[in-house]
Amino acid sequence: MIRSPISRRSVLKGATAVGALATAPGTLRAQPATPRSASGPGAPLPPRGEFIIRGATVLTMDPILGDLAAGDVHVRDGEIVAVGQRISRPNVQIVESAGMICMPGFVDTHWHLWTSLLRPFVRADVEALGYFPVTGRLGVFYAPEDSYRSVKLGVAEALNAGVTTVHNWAHNVRSPEHADAELSAMRDLGVRGRFAYGPSQGMPDDQSMDHAGLARVKRDWMPGDGMLTLGICSRNVGNMSIGGATRGVLTIEMVKRDWGGARALGLPISVHTSGPSPIKALEEAGLLGPDLQLVHPLLTAAEERAILQTRGVSYSTSPTGEARRPAALGVIQLAELLEAGVKTSLSTDHTTNYNCDPFVAMRILFALHQHRIGSKFPLTLKRLVQLATLDGAVDLGLADKTGSLSPGKRADIILVRTGDVNTSPVGDPYEALVSLAQPGNVDTVIVDGRILRRGGKFTALDHAQVVREAHEAAMALRAKAQWP
Ligand SMILES: [Zn+2]
Secondary structure, eight states: OOOOTTOHHHHHTTSOOTHHHHTSTTHHHHSOOOOOOTTOOOOOOOOOOEEEEEEEEEEOOOTTTOEEEEEEEEEETTEEEEEESSOOOTTOEEEEOTTEEEEEOEEEEEEOGGGGGGTTTOOSSOGGGSHHHHHHHHHTTOOHHHHHHHHHHHHHHHHHTTEEEEEEEEOOOOSHHHHHHHHHHHHHHTOEEEEEEOOOTTOOTTSOOOHHHHHHHHHHHSSTTSSEEEEEEEOEESSOOBTTBOSOEEOHHHHHHHHHHHHHTTOOEEEEOOSSOOHHHHHHTTOOOTTEEEEOOOSOOHHHHHHHHHHTOEEEEOHHHHTTSOGGGOOOOHHHHHHHTOEEEEOOBOOSSSOOOHHHHHHHHHHHHHHHTGGGSOOOHHHHHHHHTHHHHHHTTOTTTSSSOOTTSBOOEEEEESSSTTTOSOOOHHHIIIIIOOGGGEEEEEETTEEEEETTEESSOOHHHHHHHHHHHHHHHHHHTTOO
């Protein structure tokens, strides 16, 4: 019986007991979803109850249901059972929500959660201390416990900002324990998401990705309780480097090997396209398909966008980081993608030198669109909210579960206050969300029917402990890496 992938024993020994988990396949599935950490179990997740969210401005993002000026949402056992005006059921808890926007939780489609605790080292204004060189240099020192604490910090910030689904792009899977650590952190905090099993920092380009480890995670963790799904994140394709460091570069033959192993397991694939576009080479090799997500749509040609649309490939944009890139690396091609009918979604990428703020991400996209394209391609604020919710769920293959407030879907819901000083007096709700709101306005966060945050506070998670443990891990990494 595995007590925990993140035991105190494994931390003290440096956590390289690679074979330990493989001896007991399937046991993780049977374990209760209780929080674990090196300093002992935390509070369990809140139960899924039955309640009615009452009197909110409901933005369902469901194309048929539309919006309700003062609507109710009935949730039972983690499922949305009804959306409408004045829903009345006896003996059901009422969540009074007047003055709030009720909407689907944000879906973040690409985020390197393992880098979250590297904030003391990354500088936005010093090239040598940028995100790429720092994460590359310190990533090799990560023990599984560091991955666990970093992912926990990142997911806590995601929930704080109203993100209820996250695609954890884990490109520092150094051992089976590292994979289990990241998955444990996601499970312990109750977020929905995809775990993208990746390479490790510093891994030789000619080394194949760990398909056996990938198969083991699929066997031990999936489908579990259905909150987490699995995919891979790939090293870059072709000649790509940014910021003086790369995450590895694969030839087409190596791509066939790495992606083929994932596809044999029925798993989706994600890859960065920072730099010269690999789309034509991938198309010629027959490697494009609806199971593929590309990241950073900055340098595509019209012909390539047509190919992506035909093949059903999606693109994730991370506007907060992309807007900081040099002009030579391209511009965010949101209008071009939407016009071509390419599936597009929104992501945070990382939070080492900016924070998770889907409101700001939408705001930046709108500003850059107005700056570059304007009325040549009309972009509504509602379309941006759809990008951050339903379109993200479509991208991750989760639209049957999340992304809109539709009866039958799981209850991933946020309430955003409109009576705060930065949002009131409120007018159009989409204007409030895209132009005015910030994470501090997110009052309530519900994932799969569990109320994880209420009144702007975690209901069960000891966030002070999460912060303290992340700080301790960062300082220990500093010592281990002999960081100046
Ligand atoms: Zn990225």
